Amino acid sequence: MNQINPKKLLNSKWTAVKSINKEKHFLITKVTFDEEGVVILCVIEAIISNRQIEIDWRDLKNIDLWKQGWK
Template sequence: MSANKPTNTSYKHSSHKKLNPKKLPPKKLHNSKWTALKPLKKEKHFLVTEVEFDEEGAVIHCLIEAVISNRSYAIDWTDLKNETKWRQGWN
């Protein structure tokens, strides 16, 4: 077996692709994973569990759930764009 194995650089697994938070499209919010950079009550990792839209496609409700405690919090979805508070993915 050759030590120089060819690698497939074109392979991308879309479920692990992180979006630029500043360009986060609201339709991609549901089931997205987030890490709070300043955790409270030991809650650091969150999952967006609910997103509701109005007739024009604007987000009117966003609910995140803490993975460790299963507590849910309603938030303004645009807060997730704040890179001093949130990082996309579970880090």
């Protein structure tokens, strides 16, 4: 399991284990918190196409789906 601090998500780099639309490298471009500091929105952007996708940030903890950094 990837260890993630939600406050450090913004601008972090991720590699998809399985390509998503032939894209593997992504950057977190937007993170929104509620009043209690809980993540309510996380947007990940593909590096090549600049395509943006809203994801559940907890999915990034799954090592079968994501690796931290660009590999």
